[in-house]
Amino acid sequence: MSTPDAPRAHPGPEASEPVGLGTHVPLDPTAAVSIRNLCKSFGDKLAVGGLSLDIPAGSFYGIVGPNGAGKTTTLSMATGLLRPDLGHVSIHGIDVWRSPHEAKRLLGVLPDGLRLFDRLTGAQLIAYAGELRGLDRDTARSRTADLLSALGLTEAAETLVVDYSAGMTKKVALASALVHAPRVIVLDEPFESVDPVSAAGIRELLTGFVQTGGTVVVSSHVMDLVQRMCSHVAVIARGLLLASGTVDEVRAGESLEDRFVQLVGGPQATEGLSWLQSS
Numbered sequence: 001m002s003t004p005d006a007p008r009a010h011p012g013p014e015a016s017e018p019v020g021l022g023t024h025v026p027l028d029p030t031a032a033v034s035i036r037n038l039c040k041s042f043g044d045k046l047a048v049g050g051l052s053l054d055i056p057a058g059s060f061y062g063i064v065g066p067n068g069a070g071k072t073t074t075l076s077m078a079t080g081l082l083r084p085d086l087g088h089v090s091i092h093g094i095d096v097w098r099s100p101h102e103a104k105r106l107l108g109v110l111p112d113g114l115r116l117f118d119r120l121t122g123a124q125l126i127a128y129a130g131e132l133r134g135l136d137r138d139t140a141r142s143r144t145a146d147l148l149s150a151l152g153l154t155e156a157a158e159t160l161v162v163d164y165s166a167g168m169t170k171k172v173a174l175a176s177a178l179v180h181a182p183r184v185i186v187l188d189e190p191f192e193s194v195d196p197v198s199a200a201g202i203r204e205l206l207t208g209f210v211q212t213g214g215t216v217v218v219s220s221h222v223m224d225l226v227q228r229m230c231s232h233v234a235v236i237a238r239g240l241l242l243a244s245g246t247v248d249e250v251r252a253g254e255s256l257e258d259r260f261v262q263l264v265g266g267p268q269a270t271e272g273l274s275w276l277q278s279s
């Protein structure tokens with residue numbers, strides 16, 4: 001069996017066949033996140049069709065794929081938010097669906113489209129999230145102040161979350177996911193709606209987390225960002241894993257964006273939109 005951070009596949013440009021670990025390979029307890037044969041359908045729609053992946057501890061792992069590829073569904077199942085039809089996931093060796101409380105203690109999750117208690121102030125929301133995760137009040141408050149400062153939200157600490165902009169809401173949700181000091185942070189599109197300065201601050205925070213041994217898993221559509229920020233990447237499409245490994249292994253000498261387009265298929269034809277041409 002290959003090591004957790006070995007490349008899982010290097011399919012050629014013509015290949016878009018699913019790759020990955022066989023369903024018989026057991027969960028890897030040394031991986032930060034180990035996923036085996038995850039499947040999920042919504043009615044007739046197969047969203048995730050048997051996906052297996054090991055995310056090494058200490059990696060900054062990007063999950064990329066076109067719209068509707070199954071990224072959110074996979075991350076939701078991997079973090080205990082959505083029950084899989086089939087398959088297993090462990091976080092540092094703890095089975096997410098057999099021991100959800102234990103596994104969730106290790107996880108900080110920023111889901112896509114998260115609903116927050118937006119009638120609380122930013123400071124109240126983060127401290128509340130900390131207390132829900134078992135922190136005592138003083139620790140929750142002092143970590144809240146640290147996070148507000150790190151994310152540039154100190155001035156908005158006493159503002160109701162309902163009055164936050166989209167980017168500020170994203171940042172306060174991120175702070176709420178970090179306050180209990182998880183070992184693995186999973187973020188679905190964390191930079192959406194976030195201005196470039198705030199995005200740089202979030203990147204710095206996440207990079208620092210990885211440097212101290214934590215693991216970050218992030219889904220994104222921005223290939224350039226993933227190429228610069230992540231150590232590893234998995235490409236998924238149609239609910240299947242197409243390639244995974246270190247960013248350099250997956251992009252194989254090309255830009256990640258070019259490699260991504262080769263793997264998932266070229267741009268959609270726009271000939272049918274001739275009526276949209278201005279001349």
Ligand SMILES: Nc1ncnc2c1ncn2[C@@H]1O[C@H](COP(=O)(O)OP(=O)(O)OP(=O)(O)O)[C@@H](O)[C@H]1O
Nearest residue numbers: 042045046047065066067068069070071072073074
């Ligand atoms: N609750 C749901 N009910 C029905 N279909 C769903 C549901 N959630 C996801 N799907 C379908 O499953 C497929 C995968 O969706 P998912 O949201 O996981 O993709 P994604 O890769 O995160 O997409 P995007 O990049 O656009 O956010 C899509 O075809 C989507 O329409």
